[in-house]
Amino acid sequence: MMANLLVAQSGGPTAAINATICGIVKRAMTSTRIDTIYGAQNGIKGVLDGRLIDIGKPLSSPEALEALARTPAAALGSCRLKMKSPEQDPASYERIIEVFRQFGIEYFVYVGGNDSMDTVLKLSQYVAQKGLNIRVMGAPKTIDNDLCATDHTPGFGSAAKYIATTFAEIKRDVMVYDYEAVTIVEVMGRNAGWLTAASSLARLSVLGAPNLIYLPEHPFDEEQFLRDIQQAHKTDKALLIAVSEGVKDAQGNYVGESSKSGAVDAFGHKYLEGVAGYLEKLVKAKLGCKARGITLNLMQRCASHLASATDIAESQMLGQTALDRALDGVSGQMAAIERLSSNPYTVRYTSVPIELAANEEKTIPASMIKNGNDVTEEMLTYLKPLVQGEVPVVWSNGVPAHFQF
């Protein structure tokens, strides 16, 4: 009995989410039970719109699959849509099933983060309740590494490698002058500091890259921050500081939020600035030394030219795992990585009930945080394997060649 497969991508882009599609497609190619491989454009939104394209044909060569795995962001497009429950919004679920019937879909793999796993949870429950012959599986993806029930998430290792490399290079840059200065680099992560912690890997290349690390899991104290800088300046003039975009004070307010001036910009809106910009001003005002705030912005999640080979390989394996389980009749689960050992680094691919992953955030445990301004050796042991290996860029005219449907 042949049936069709549907894959879709959701949430923020990463350097690894396309590799997961590769893993799913490769697994499907050798199955006797899958006929056409469809991709929905813009995630579940595209399913609701009936915007499905045949992706098996353009991906039927090894070269195309490899090119896709090297391409950043989401080749199928993405969406940010948190679905209501079937009770609140039955029409959307009926519409999805209608589209599934129209395209003969019996297997659906959704690649994404927290919100996407919530969609997998709700849709798999709906399908089970209706007694439909459809398997709904999740494949994890988020640079934030904040999904539970998996050792880490695809996209994180590549973002971590970008961050480590960039901190090493910025340290080289700022250390050329012989006066006291502070460079504050803001890294993504509202509640989980994994990406900011990854900056510590730059120390494997150059001392003091970064000198101090501030995570959202530990209350941020401005006075202590200034004392930390004065202490660190005793041995290093060119301080480099990693700070998570989500650092909060002891009352849970985002840093800078409570002390904002309330001033409005030329358009009458309140000034809203990132933590790097705020701390730059704080250092200049309180310590009187040169300070610069840098925001890594989108570059940290789409820099596939710095992808981690470990990350890209695992992302493919998790896609393969998700479809493998679906072919075994499993539904309502998420593919996951279990770490067996850090040194040597060995893993096992498994799947977990989607309830364990959806809507839960994994933050950094206290044992990995040092003095509120650094990470421990345990964190480095955890991080190191995830950035190993490189994915050769294919260059065309001096710029990277990407895949496009």
Add this chain to the structure above:
Amino acid sequence: MMANLLVAQSGGPTAAINATICGIVKRAMTSTRIDTIYGAQNGIKGVLDGRLIDIGKPLSSPEALEALARTPAAALGSCRLKMKSPEQDPASYERIIEVFRQFGIEYFVYVGGNDSMDTVLKLSQYVAQKGLNIRVMGAPKTIDNDLCATDHTPGFGSAAKYIATTFAEIKRDVMVYDYEAVTIVEVMGRNAGWLTAASSLARLSVLGAPNLIYLPEHPFDEEQFLRDIQQAHKTDKALLIAVSEGVKDAQGNYVGESSKSGAVDAFGHKYLEGVAGYLEKLVKAKLGCKARGITLNLMQRCASHLASATDIAESQMLGQTALDRALDGVSGQMAAIERLSSNPYTVRYTSVPIELAANEEKTIPASMIKNGNDVTEEMLTYLKPLVQGEVPVVWSNGVPAHFQF
């Protein structure tokens, strides 16, 4: 007769300035007339302080020289010191000559941009007037590509390759959603838009990367900018815009400067923001669509993992040329590149009187600017050869290995 050589680096870091040191050192290694190779720490400031170190010894292996060429920023440290004339400040010149005598320096090569070439000009004239047996030469360096009398400058090609790659990746990122949005990326360059223009190379990888390009050489009009966006949104929802940090209105005011609210921050200082942040607010307020401002900041000048092989090779050759001329008895000149042909790309290494390079800025000619919001084919023909080829990164523990004295 043996004599000693002194090299020093000045101005902002680049991915190529260390390669120029390599070229100088390699040329010195086969000369029968040079004994010890010294490097001054922190440029001419280190000369004044007598902080000279023997760099010939740590660079006496091919491996060390290769590692140095792959390392970003300035391995000898840098400074930003514009020297006064010998008439205004005779003591500094007397001090430099004293240090030269102390260390037996007869050849001095200074690697840097506009201000550094001004130092070469003043010092070479001083030395000539005093009839001293010292050759003072300049080797160009600036990511801004704004030095006259040379087709382009070391550091520019690598920064251009970083910018092209990053624009291609950001375009992949922003195009995943199916709603109208504008992403504005601010690129370095106060008066010369060469780096911003280099974003156009990303189109060799992906359409619309960027959609619009605004250079400081052309007056910026906010109303026209908003009309450009509305026009471009008709065919592309996910607009990517390159804007130089130095764009100015018809009156010569930096964009956003004249329309600032005058508001003060929590520390009582006026809000000063970059053009990307200002234009993000302008687009949100006037067009009501999603907008994001991104600043490439230091990353664009220190990303040696994305260095252009052409740039690194030419940087070495210019260092070699500078010393070669000095050994021939030339003083008061700057090594330069003359382009013979763009396709195939061929060049000739030469040297020019330092007066032609010092204190002059080379901006983009009108023939390379299209409609005030793009570049012409002539610009692409100029840029393409400069980003060709890659410099293999040497990885250690998943992060790039750098050289350190």
